[in-house]
Amino acid sequence: MAQPINDNAVTNATLDVQAIRERFPILHQEVNGKPLVYFDNAATNQKPDTVIESLDNYYRKDNSNIHRGAHTLADRATAEYEDTRKALKDFVNANEAEEIIFTRGTTEGINLVVQTYGRMVLAQGDEVIISAMEHHSNIVPWQMLCEERGAILKVIPITDEGEIIMEEYLKLLSPKTKIVATCHASNALGTVNPVEEIIAHAHKAGAKVLIDGAQSCAHLPLDVQALDVDFFVGSAHKMYGPTGTGFLYGKRELLEAMPPFMGGGEMIKEVTFEKTTYNDIPYKFEPGTPNIGDVIAFKKAVDFINETGKETIAAHEEALLAYATEKISAIKGVTIVGQATHKVGVLSFVIDNLHHFDVGMMLDAKGVAVRTGHHCTQPLMARFGLEGTVRASFAVYNTKDEVDTLIEGVERLAKLANR
Amino acid sequence: MSLNKVQDQIVDEFSLLGDDRESTIFYIMELGQKLPALAEEHMTEQNLIKGCQSKVWLTADLDGNRINFKADSNTDITKGLISLLIRVLDGRTPDEILSAELTFIEKIGMGGIIGSQRSNGLTAMIKQMKLYALAYKTKLAQKA
Numbered sequence: 001m002a003q004p005i006n007d008n009a010v011t012n013a014t015l016d017v018q019a020i021r022e023r024f025p026i027l028h029q030e031v032n033g034k035p036l037v038y039f040d041n042a043a044t045n046q047k048p049d050t051v052i053e054s055l056d057n058y059y060r061k062d063n064s065n066i067h068r069g070a071h072t073l074a075d076r077a078t079a080e081y082e083d084t085r086k087a088l089k090d091f092v093n094a095n096e097a098e099e100i101i102f103t104r105g106t107t108e109g110i111n112l113v114v115q116t117y118g119r120m121v122l123a124q125g126d127e128v129i130i131s132a133m134e135h136h137s138n139i140v141p142w143q144m145l146c147e148e149r150g151a152i153l154k155v156i157p158i159t160d161e162g163e164i165i166m167e168e169y170l171k172l173l174s175p176k177t178k179i180v181a182t183c184h185a186s187n188a189l190g191t192v193n194p195v196e197e198i199i200a201h202a203h204k205a206g207a208k209v210l211i212d213g214a215q216s217c218a219h220l221p222l223d224v225q226a227l228d229v230d231f232f233v234g235s236a237h238k239m240y241g242p243t244g245t246g247f248l249y250g251k252r253e254l255l256e257a258m259p260p261f262m263g264g265g266e267m268i269k270e271v272t273f274e275k276t277t278y279n280d281i282p283y284k285f286e287p288g289t290p291n292i293g294d295v296i297a298f299k300k301a302v303d304f305i306n307e308t309g310k311e312t313i314a315a316h317e318e319a320l321l322a323y324a325t326e327k328i329s330a331i332k333g334v335t336i337v338g339q340a341t342h343k344v345g346v347l348s349f350v351i352d353n354l355h356h357f358d359v360g361m362m363l364d365a366k367g368v369a370v371r372t373g374h375h376c377t378q379p380l381m382a383r384f385g386l387e388g389t390v391r392a393s394f395a396v397y398n399t400k401d402e403v404d405t406l407i408e409g410v411e412r413l414a415k416l417a418n419r
Numbered sequence: 420m421s422l423n424k425v426q427d428q429i430v431d432e433f434s435l436l437g438d439d440r441e442s443t444i445f446y447i448m449e450l451g452q453k454l455p456a457l458a459e460e461h462m463t464e465q466n467l468i469k470g471c472q473s474k475v476w477l478t479a480d481l482d483g484n485r486i487n488f489k490a491d492s493n494t495d496i497t498k499g500l501i502s503l504l505i506r507v508l509d510g511r512t513p514d515e516i517l518s519a520e521l522t523f524i525e526k527i528g529m530g531g532i533i534g535s536q537r538s539n540g541l542t543a544m545i546k547q548m549k550l551y552a553l554a555y556k557t558k559l560a561q562k563a
């Protein structure tokens with residue numbers, strides 16, 4: 001883990017946090033009479049000026065339907081929409097842009113794979129493996145399909161620190177395993193999973209792998225070819241981009257073999273009342289008018305991450321996490337939930353004798369926005385015997401001073417609850 | 420003390436806290452911590468108030484022609500909120516409770532303090548207290 005940071009403005013040679021903050025208009029406001037401290041980044045992060053300007057520009061100048069328009073605006077919108085696909089291809093290092101499908105977000109990406117590839121391969125008695133730290137969106141769709149197909153959903157257990165137990169995973173793998181689906185990083189604990197190993201073992205067993213990248217896209221290096229992952233999903237809004245759009249990466253041969261997800265519009269080649277032939281990938285999976293303006297603005301988010309440098313972002317967040325972890329560990333009556341060796345910038349904790357709702361509300365009164373509750377990971381909370389936690393999650397624009405404000409609030413609350 | 424006098428008292432106490440939301444919520448939380456816990460046997464599904472984000476258990480007993488309320492919650496802030504309602508409505512007759520206009524809630528700017536989700540919960544608590552009053556009013560009328 002990186003060293004605790006000492007300087008607020010510059011955490012390393014290349015990152016000027018104050019300059020970055022200038023690019024996020026939403027951060028410059030008071031909430032409940034206090035300067036806003038936004039630590040709910042794992043739920044959604046804030047958007048830089050270029051993303052906001054892109055949305056504004058699209059609706060002012062380029063708004064048009066794409067792909068089939070015979071006019072200039074349609075041409076411009078189409079080109080920009082496809083530019084985002086190319087940017088994402090480079091971002092995840094896909095082999096070709098056609099392997100990137102636009103979705104409404106991570107959840108839709110997972111559901112797309114479940115309803116197409118999943119339906120195609122899963123039969124009675126087959127098995128799907130997920131981990132104990134999955135978000136509901138990587139549990140429920142598989143559960144639904146398994147129920148329908150008479151297949152079995154198996155769960156990789158985790159340690160008290162919040163790490164996958166690899167030996168247990170290996171025991172679960174068998175020729176019956178058709179799909180392994182895990183998160184790259186846990187939204188509730190911050191744990192970064194050894195996805196490379198998980199994928200390699202799954203492949204040896206003959207299974208395909210879906211990685212939920214919702215919490216990793218903006219923080220961890222991504223190379224789908226090096227990982228040899230079969231499916232990878234992410235959301236724009238957790239990558240400094242707009243809500244309502246995201247992407248699914250899939251290997252070409254898999255995407256081509258899969259049936260369409262939804263019918264209509266862009267996904268057809270030819271329709272007669274007798275039979276419809278389907279379009280090529282990626283369009284086969286993109287029916288109807290997509291979320292054009294947001295997809296276009298998504299590219300500006302990818303550009304922002306690339307320009308800032310993912311390593312720089314990660315180092316900054318890691319330093320904030322290390323500092324916050326050290327400070328919060330010292331407070332009596334506070335327990336950190338999730339102490340994996342390798343984490344993204346997520347700090348989940350509970351305060352003795354204090355409900356997480358109350359902590360969230362008290363911190364909000366200080367202007368500090370955190371998430372409280374089960375974080376859509378109820379089985380994981382049950383694993384730790386908790387109803388929920390308080391979660392502070394960090395982004396590139398957060399500062400050490402902001403962590404101090406959080407710590408001050410937590411200290412006061414812990415004292416109040418445990419006097 | 421009259422019901423409205425108690426409400427005035429609460430408004431005065433909150434006005435001392437000024438506009439600082441943090442101090443106000445801390446105060447509500449402290450009120451919650453001071454409210455005696457409900458006996459374990461009353462913390463049942465039946466006594467749970469529907470419509471609250473947090474868990475709130477409420478019981479009501481008739482003492483002569485007056486209603487005694489007891490309540491608990493799994494969160495201190497919610498417990499603080501219901502302690503305010505109890506302070507105003509406890510030991511009142513069903514008619515007093517049914518006709519009570521709980522003006523203190525708006526006067527102390529509760530909506531702004533606790534947000535919309537908890538405001539809905541507060542409304543659910545008031546509704547439940549009034550339902551108890553109505554039930555006991557009917558019961559008393561039958562006795563008479």
